[in-house]
Amino acid sequence: MTAQIIDGKAFAETVREKVAAHVARLKEVHGITPGLAVVLVGEDPASQVYVRNKGKQTVECGMNSYEHKLSADTSEADLLALIEQLNADPAVHGILVQLPLPDHLDSDLVINAIDPTKDVDGFHISNVGLLGTGQKSMVPCTPLGCLMMLRDQLGSLSGLNAVVVGRSNIVGKPMAQLLLRDSCTVTIAHSRTKDIEEVCRRADILVAAVGRPEMIKGSWVKPGATVIDVGINRVDAPEKGLREDGTVKTKLVGDVEFDTAAEVAGAITPVPGGVGPMTIACLLANTVTAACRANDLPEPEGLTA
Numbered sequence: 001m002t003a004q005i006i007d008g009k010a011f012a013e014t015v016r017e018k019v020a021a022h023v024a025r026l027k028e029v030h031g032i033t034p035g036l037a038v039v040l041v042g043e044d045p046a047s048q049v050y051v052r053n054k055g056k057q058t059v060e061c062g063m064n065s066y067e068h069k070l071s072a073d074t075s076e077a078d079l080l081a082l083i084e085q086l087n088a089d090p091a092v093h094g095i096l097v098q099l100p101l102p103d104h105l106d107s108d109l110v111i112n113a114i115d116p117t118k119d120v121d122g123f124h125i126s127n128v129g130l131l132g133t134g135q136k137s138m139v140p141c142t143p144l145g146c147l148m149m150l151r152d153q154l155g156s157l158s159g160l161n162a163v164v165v166g167r168s169n170i171v172g173k174p175m176a177q178l179l180l181r182d183s184c185t186v187t188i189a190h191s192r193t194k195d196i197e198e199v200c201r202r203a204d205i206l207v208a209a210v211g212r213p214e215m216i217k218g219s220w221v222k223p224g225a226t227v228i229d230v231g232i233n234r235v236d237a238p239e240k241g242l243r244e245d246g247t248v249k250t251k252l253v254g255d256v257e258f259d260t261a262a263e264v265a266g267a268i269t270p271v272p273g274g275v276g277p278m279t280i281a282c283l284l285a286n287t288v289t290a291a292c293r294a295n296d297l298p299e300p301e302g303l304t305a
């Protein structure tokens, strides 16, 4: 069997179109322009690219983008003061602090300083609690993107066996909560899980979010399963040759060994071009949702969990 490839880039485009249409309506009918503030501390090259893309796509969807780029040695007090200012700004409906933060900053403290109603990353402890208890919350962008792709692929997820490999606060745990909410039977597997290959082979839905390049092999996949690969790992690619400076070229791979898994799975997301683009699309969706909630307006259809 050769799996169907789930095109995250194309799916993200449809989400952005829905966001743009909803933003146009908010402007025209209610005079509201949703605004997203993104805070970047330091010069991590990957984070700089993600923040640039977030700002660009925010504007392309008709929303206001506010970028705050702070030096790597910014103090916690200064960062908290900026968040306080953004919390109080009525033009800002969504606030995101790009992760990872430099080591001297306490990520939990910083995230929990964000007004939970503006926490478009869904990382604030209040949103974590609301999601865990099945209440209305902001939902983390990567798991929300995975859920949208799974629903689109499978329709109802009710009764399916779902295995999430990885227990991070950003992806693994919220993903498991969302799957449980959709009535899956959910297992979270991790580095200490006994017989992890056998656990994975029971999964109708296998979500890989472990951060280890190509850890999950085709032999771990149940025939016909839907495989969602959240991993984005840069590895050496000697087959691509050398750069001008003599160093080996690199490539991106997921947490799943794509070629062997695609022989067995029913459907699979590629890396790049799978879950990654959905992360930013869902950030835009969450910003519209936050703007609607802030103004007591109905939430955008098809853009929330």
Ligand SMILES: Nc1nc2c(c(=O)[nH]1)N[C@@H](CN(C=O)c1ccc(C(=O)N[C@@H](CCC(=O)O)C(=O)O)cc1)CN2
Pocket (backbone or CB within 6 Å): 050, 096, 097, 098, 099, 100, 121, 141, 142, 232, 252, 271, 272, 273, 274, 275, 276, 277, 278, 279, 280
């Ligand atoms: N505050 C947050 N920080 C981080 C998050 C997050 O959701 N909120 N997630 C990641 C980074 N991230 C967005 O911030 C992100 C990662 C990857 C992609 C993406 O589109 N990836 C492409 C490949 C990109 C490349 O070539 O390097 C793909 O998979 O096709 C988008 C957003 C950590 N920090």
